[in-house]
Amino acid sequence: EAQVTQNPRYLITVTGKKLTVTCSQNMNHEYMSWYRQDPGLGLRQIYYSMNVEVTDKGDVPEGYKVSRKEKRNFPLILESPSPNQTSLYFCASKRIDSNQPQHFGDGTRLSIL
Amino acid sequence: QKEVEQDPGPLSVPEGAIVSLNCTYSNSAFQYFMWYRQYSRKGPELLMYTYSSGNKEDGRFTAQVDKSSKYISLFIRDSQPSDSATYLCAMSVEGNKLVFGAGTILRVKS
Numbered sequence: 001e002a003q004v005t006q007n008p009r010y011l012i013t014v015t016g017k018k019l020t021v022t023c024s025q026n027m028n029h030e031y032m033s034w035y036r037q038d039p040g041l042g043l044r045q046i047y048y049s050m051n052v053e054v055t056d057k058g059d060v061p062e063g064y065k066v067s068r069k070e071k072r073n074f075p076l077i078l079e080s081p082s083p084n085q086t087s088l089y090f091c092a093s094k095r096i097d098s099n100q101p102q103h104f105g106d107g108t109r110l111s112i113l
Numbered sequence: 114q115k116e117v118e119q120d121p122g123p124l125s126v127p128e129g130a131i132v133s134l135n136c137t138y139s140n141s142a143f144q145y146f147m148w149y150r151q152y153s154r155k156g157p158e159l160l161m162y163t164y165s166s167g168n169k170e171d172g173r174f175t176a177q178v179d180k181s182s183k184y185i186s187l188f189i190r191d192s193q194p195s196d197s198a199t200y201l202c203a204m205s206v207e208g209n210k211l212v213f214g215a216g217t218i219l220r221v222k223s
Contacts (some may be wrong), residue, residue, distance in 0.1 A: 004156070028116065031209055040121065042213040043157070050209075058210070090156055099164060099208055101147065104156030 002027045004105035006091050012111040013081060021076045021108050023091030030096040030105075032074040033058070034066065036087040038108075043090065047075055050096065081112045116140055119214030127128045128223045131187040136202035139183065143204040143212075147177050150185045151216065159185065160200075160220045181186055192221045 006023045013019055025032065033048040035058075045058030049068040063085055064079040074093075078085060088109050092102040119136045126132055134148075144165055149157035161176035163169045163185075169176045175188040185204075190198055202214040 009154075033210075034212075042117075042119070042215040043203075043211075044213070045210060048210065050212075055213070080166070082201060094210070099145070099162075101159040101162055104158070106156045110158055 002103070004093055004103050006089075006105040006108050008108060009106065010109050012113065014087065014113050015082055016080050017111075019081060020080050021078075021089060021091075021110070023074045023076065023105060024072050025074075025091075025093040025103070026063065026072065027093060027095075027103065029093035030071070031102075032091065032093045034064070034074070034076045034093065034104070035090045036060065037090060038087050046076070046089075078110075081110075083112050086110060086112045095102055115215075116212050117181075117202065117214040119205060120217055121215050123218040123220055125170060125193055125220045128192060128194060128221055130221075132219060132221075133197070134187040134189075134200050134202075134219070136185050136204075137183055138185075138204055139199060140204075140206070140212075141180070142182075142206045145172075145205040145213070146176070146185050146210050147203040147205075148174075148176055149201040149203060151201060153198075155201050157201055166203050172206050179222050183211065189219075191217075194223045197221050 026037040034046040047066040094102040146162040179184045199216040203211045
C-alpha cells in the first residue's frame, strides 16, 4: 500500500529537549515536505526537499532542521523545542513532475510544555 | 493579507443539500489548484486537482477555477453525513510548493 508514515503520532515533551519526528514514504517520490497546521492558519510549509541531499526552507523554518540522506526518509528535527512549536505536523511526498499531487501522512501532534 | 483566503465556517447543511465552498487568492501566478478533504485525526487527502481555469467534475464533486476573479469553488451535490470534514483549498505556482487556505469545516446533518 502506497503511504507516508510518520512517527510518533503523538508526543508531549518539555522545552529544550531535542526531538525528531520521522517521515518515510514507499512511493519512490523525489519531493518531500513538512508542514505545520495551526487553527485559523491552515498548513504552512516548514522545509522541503527536491531529492536526496537537496533541502530548502519553506515559509516557517525557524527552530527546525531537516535532512534527506535517503530518498524514502525525511526527518524533522527540533533541536531546542519551545511552546510555540506546539502544533500538528504533516509530512507529504510527491513525484517531482509538476502535475502530480502531494500525498500526506496522518500527522504528528506535538505538545511542548 | 493572506495569500489565500478561505472562510473557516463551520458550515452546517442538511443531508442532500448542495454545498458550495470557496477560496479567493491574491497571487495571479498560481496555476495549479487543489481541494483536499481532511477528516479528524487524519492527513489531507486529495479530492480535486485542476490546472489553470475551467471546471472539473468527479462524481458528486465539481471544482471551478476563475483566474480572472482569482476565485475557486468546490461544489458537492447530494451531500452525505460522510462528507462532514474540513475542506482545504491549495494552490501552487510551479506545481510543488503548496499554499493552503485555512480550511472550511463542513457538517452534514442526517
